[in-house]
Amino acid sequence: MEELSKVGVCIKDQEQRVLYQNNLSLQICGEQSGQICGKVCKKLYGEMKECSAISQGMKLFKSTEIDGSKVDAVIVNDGERISTFFYPLNEEQDQALKQEAYFAERGLTKSEIRIMQMVMQGMINSEIAEKLFISKATLKTHLNNAYKKLPPSMRPSQLRSLEAGSKTSVR
CATH class of the missing domain: 1.10.10.10 (Winged helix-like DNA-binding domain superfamily/Winged helix DNA-binding domain)
Known part of the structure; x- marks a missing residue:
C-alpha cells in the first residue's frame, strides 16, 4: 500500500517525546525521534495551552502557518499517545x-x-x-x-x- 505522503504524521508520548514520524513529517521537521518536538507540534501545543490545558480529545487548526508554510492540522490526545496529523496547503x-x-x-x-x-x-x-x-x-x-x-x-x-x-x- 502506498504511504499517505500528503499527510504528515507524528506520534508522541504524554511527555511529548516523538515515538514515530512518517516521511512527510521527517521532511518538514527533521528527525525528532526520542526528542521533545520543537517544530510543528510545539507551535500548535502553545496555541492549545492558550485555550486550555492539553487534555484528552481532539483539536483542529485550520490554515496555520508553520515555518512559512500553511497547514491544516489535527492533534488527537487519547490519554496515552498524542498524534499530530498535518496537511500542507498548496x-x-x-x-x-x-x-x-x-x-x-x-x-x-x-x-x-x-x-x-x-x-x-x-x-x-x-x-x-x-x-x-x-x-x-x-x-x-x-x-x-x-x-x-x-x-x-x-x-x-x-x-x-x-x-x-x-x-x-x-x-
Whole structure:
C-alpha cells in the first residue's frame, strides 16, 4: 500500500517525546525521534495551552502557518499517545481561502461565496448553474445579491478582464 505522503504524521508520548514520524513529517521537521518536538507540534501545543490545558480529545487548526508554510492540522490526545496529523496547503488552496475570507468579510453567504469563486475561476453562468444543480434564474439572483455587497471593481466586466484569455460571457 502506498504511504499517505500528503499527510504528515507524528506520534508522541504524554511527555511529548516523538515515538514515530512518517516521511512527510521527517521532511518538514527533521528527525525528532526520542526528542521533545520543537517544530510543528510545539507551535500548535502553545496555541492549545492558550485555550486550555492539553487534555484528552481532539483539536483542529485550520490554515496555520508553520515555518512559512500553511497547514491544516489535527492533534488527537487519547490519554496515552498524542498524534499530530498535518496537511500542507498548496497555493491554490491558500488562494481559495483568501478569496473565501475576502467574500465573507463583505457579508456574502456560503452560496454566494462558492458562486463567486467559480466566477473568479472563469466559469460562465451555464457551467456554474449546471455544476450547482440550480436554475440560471436562481444563479442570477445569487450573483446580483453578491454584486450588491462587493465593490464596483468586482463586477463581471472587471473580473473577466483580470483573467487574460478566460472564457467570457454576457451576464
